[in-house]
Amino acid sequence: MLPTPDTSHVPFSRVYEPSEDSYLLLDTLSAPAETAFLHARFQGHPPLVLEVGTGSGVVIAFVVAQAAHLFGRRDILAAGVDVNPFACRATNDTVRKAQVDHPGTHAPCWLGADVGDLAAPLPPGKVDILLFNPPYVPSEALPSLPPDAAAPSDLAGLAYSLSNLTDRTPSFDGDSYLLALSYAGGRDGMETTSRLVESLPDILSARGCAYILLCAQNKPDDVKARVGRLGPSWRALTVGESGNKAGWEKLQVIRISKDNVRDRRES
Amino acid sequence: MKVISLNFLTCAVKSCKSSGAAFPLHPKDAELVQDDIELNAQMLLNILPRLDWAALRTNATELGFPELPAELPTREALEADEKKLKDLHHLLVETQIMEGKLVCRNCGHEYAIREGIANFLLPSHLV
Structure with missing residues (x-):
């Protein structure tokens, strides 16, 4: 097994701590079937990897650290986006x-x-591999997305402005608001994931693919059906699973792609 | 953020996405730091064809670097010119923007960069 990146420096009171879902993504990406897929798909094309919602950075750091194993090449480009400025700082570290x-x-090329x-x-159209461990837990309220909050002068200022949005989301405050952004998914735990899935045709490159983590309450079969409705060449495949088969916490990773680049395992 | 990042960022405003003026974003009041990263010539040569050279050329000039040639030099030309390769490595991989702003020329919005991290969250009137 490839080693998990060190996250001992991350402030877990306000940044999501690596958990079973994070580790399922690592295991899935480094499983022989996926590394074979990634090697073949990006042979001769250094991919741009984007992780959305990096949290501690454990997943994208794993991809960057193990590029030679996962892709057979070290010239990949990697970047991350998170709504939580503390998560961005933690991810860079x-x-x-x-x-x-x-x-x-x-x-070497961490953007x-x-x-x-x-x-x-x-x-549009630049991302070759998108990774997303979404806020997937069903919740009554979806914490509202922070506006830029009047361009605060530093990251702590931005986080403070975010925390002060509590009048819009009365059930969360301060650090717990930042953590809620990382897990609370609204209806079926799917409100944020649905927005991402709908935007995939704009985000992904021609050979692009997306790895998205789902829990059983997200209704993975419905998600796959929705991917099929993006267009005739879109497909979604379960490529990793973990957890108690009967429980709602059962997790899976689906890989979404357009089949204009054939996957040997499926052709 | 590395200078090469500017090649992979654009305005977060939805109506700007289809406008040529929203890419690249333009650095303003940028404070730069230089990292010391070992040059890997083959890796750099593989990555260069991925870049939008015209956008990189614009950003390099804006950041006060010497003007880049109008076209991406050929792989052979770069392999034969270590100084040119080192200069590109220095610009793309070693140079980080730590503080400043990124400006969209389509809508005029300015994204703040703090501690090397840009904030692309939008004020509510732009969402």
């Missing part, structure tokens, strides 16, 4: 540490983590 810890296999909503800061 986690990735840089992981690069130092894996001198022989890491990708950085920025504060934003889903993939909004990226130009």
Whole structure:
């Protein structure tokens, strides 16, 4: 098994702590079937990998640190986006540490983590591999997305402005608001994931694919059906699973792609 | 954020996405720091064709770097010119923007960069 990046420096009171869902993404991406898929699909094309909602950065740092294993190449480009500025800072630190810890296999080109909503800061059609461990827990309220809050002068200021949005989301305050952004998914736990899925045709490149984590309450079969409605060439495949088969906490990772680039396993 | 990042960022305003003027964003009042990262020539040569060279050229000039040639030099030309390759490595991989702003030329919105992290969340009137 490939080592998990060090996240001991991350303030877990306000940034999502790596958990079973994060580890399922690591296991899925490094499983032989997926590395074979990724090697074949990006042979001769250094991919741009974007993680949306990086949290501690454990997933994207793993991808950057193990680029040679996952893609057979180290010339990948990687970037992250999170609504929580503390998560962005933590992610940059986690990735840089992981690069130092894996001198022989890491990708040197970490573009950085920025504060934003889903993939909004990226130009259309650029992302080759999108990773998303969404806020997937069903919740009554979806914490409202922070507005830029009058361009505060530093990250702590931005986080403070975010925390002060509590009048709009009375059930959350301060750090717990920042954590709620990382897990509360609204109706069926799908409100944020649905927005991302709908935007995939704009975000992904021609050979692009997306790995999205779902729990059983997200109704994965419905999500796959929705992917099919994006267009005739779109497909979604379950490529990783964990958890108690009967319980709602059962997790899976689906890989969404357009089949204009054939996957040998399926052709 | 590395200078190369500017090649992969645009205005977060939805109506700007289809406008050519929203890419690239333009750095303003940028404070730069230089990291010391070992040059890997093959990796850099593989990544260069991925870039929008015209956008990079614009950003490099805006940041006060010497003007880049109008076209991306060929792989062979760069392999034969270590200084040129080192200069590109320095610009793209080693240079970080730590503070400043990124400006959209379509809508005029300015995104703040703090501690090397840009804030792309929009005020409610732009969402």
